Amino acid sequence: MNSKLQSRVEKVGDAVAAGNLTQLEFLALNSSLNLADGHARQELTAGQAKIIARLPDLWAEAQERTVHEIEREAQESYFHLLGQHSYPGGDGRVLSCYSSSVAMEIYARALATTTDAVALVHPTFDNIPDILTGVGLRLVPLEEDVLHGGDLPVGLLQSVGAVFVTTPNNPTGRVLSEEGLRGLAAQCAEHGVVLTLDTSFRGFDTDAHYDHYAVLEESGCRWVVIEDTGKLWPTLELKVGWLVRSANVGLPIAKVYSDILLGVSPLVLAMVRELAEDAADAGLADLHDYIAENRALLRTELAGLPDIRFVDEDTRVSVERVHVGDRYAADVWARMCEHSVYVLPCQKFHWARPAEGDRLLRIALSRSPAAIAAAARVLRSVLLDT
Numbered sequence: 001m002n003s004k005l006q007s008r009v010e011k012v013g014d015a016v017a018a019g020n021l022t023q024l025e026f027l028a029l030n031s032s033l034n035l036a037d038g039h040a041r042q043e044l045t046a047g048q049a050k051i052i053a054r055l056p057d058l059w060a061e062a063q064e065r066t067v068h069e070i071e072r073e074a075q076e077s078y079f080h081l082l083g084q085h086s087y088p089g090g091d092g093r094v095l096s097c098y099s100s101s102v103a104m105e106i107y108a109r110a111l112a113t114t115t116d117a118v119a120l121v122h123p124t125f126d127n128i129p130d131i132l133t134g135v136g137l138r139l140v141p142l143e144e145d146v147l148h149g150g151d152l153p154v155g156l157l158q159s160v161g162a163v164f165v166t167t168p169n170n171p172t173g174r175v176l177s178e179e180g181l182r183g184l185a186a187q188c189a190e191h192g193v194v195l196t197l198d199t200s201f202r203g204f205d206t207d208a209h210y211d212h213y214a215v216l217e218e219s220g221c222r223w224v225v226i227e228d229t230g231k232l233w234p235t236l237e238l239k240v241g242w243l244v245r246s247a248n249v250g251l252p253i254a255k256v257y258s259d260i261l262l263g264v265s266p267l268v269l270a271m272v273r274e275l276a277e278d279a280a281d282a283g284l285a286d287l288h289d290y291i292a293e294n295r296a297l298l299r300t301e302l303a304g305l306p307d308i309r310f311v312d313e314d315t316r317v318s319v320e321r322v323h324v325g326d327r328y329a330a331d332v333w334a335r336m337c338e339h340s341v342y343v344l345p346c347q348k349f350h351w352a353r354p355a356e357g358d359r360l361l362r363i364a365l366s367r368s369p370a371a372i373a374a375a376a377r378v379l380r381s382v383l384l385d386t
């Protein structure tokens, strides 16, 4: 590498290292080729467009009926859509939040009243470690291979008050199996550790549609789950994060919730109910096909490039990781920014050891095929030139 390029790489690397992933996502927000954040930005389907055209009706409904009724219907539609039939909706253990990050902040504040340490899956989206450390919690990395490899080390469980798992994980797409969840829940019950799941990407992978709440309730462990409607449908950031907890969780979650919000707009809840019903009526299967086709398109556009690998071969979530060989992902990212194409370098996902993400890019797939194809062509030319 020549010295000019080396110096630019170092500068970009420093900039990337100093910020967080959301700061990189901000840069992309106004670009037509924003393949950075994992939010849904594809066009509405015909079924979804009909729902959006009915927003004035939903507004009227939200004014006329009680929030409680609409919230119950939205939860029922969403949780059943994704196979979560045993969710504890009947006794007020599902709290509606503006987003999954807000749910996580509430949970983190409640958790910090009883423990100072959490085992967190590694890698994962960096706002999770940022929120947890933001309330003073110390993080212990839980490597994905260890998580999926069988029982967790007893020493690890004895050293923390909670285990936090993102499933399906962002960015890797790995899903905790039913058997894996059952084993982990039993271990958490034995050690009095709060088992916490972030299932924001659940909708994309049917392997994550077994009834998690049945497994959790049966285990007797203390548990918290954060669900998220925000990754599935292109709703311009109108979304709900659901904060769900076991009856025995022993944390002041309801109190912290009330410190922060009264509730989510019933208009948004009614919209989520309608979108979930549309998804149950074939929309979800169509979405799975759409993401699979976008993934195939990206892989085809980048086929034949020397040193380039798709590291998560079987993933079904709405993001794709690309290994860029000997190149620095931060440099490829910077070169793509020059063409107004935005993706994410992966260092920050590796919150404990950022260098493990040095050669990886993450590309969002919840975009139109035209955007994926255009971005892939730029990426191809940058990779050939870097």
Ligand SMILES: Cc1ncc(COP(=O)(O)O)c(C=O)c1O
Pocket: 038, 039, 099, 100, 101, 102, 125, 127, 166, 170, 198, 200, 201, 230
């Ligand atoms: C796994 C995971 N959880 C939570 C969030 C936060 O979502 P939001 O920005 O909608 O709060 C993200 C964002 O991409 C995420 O990937």
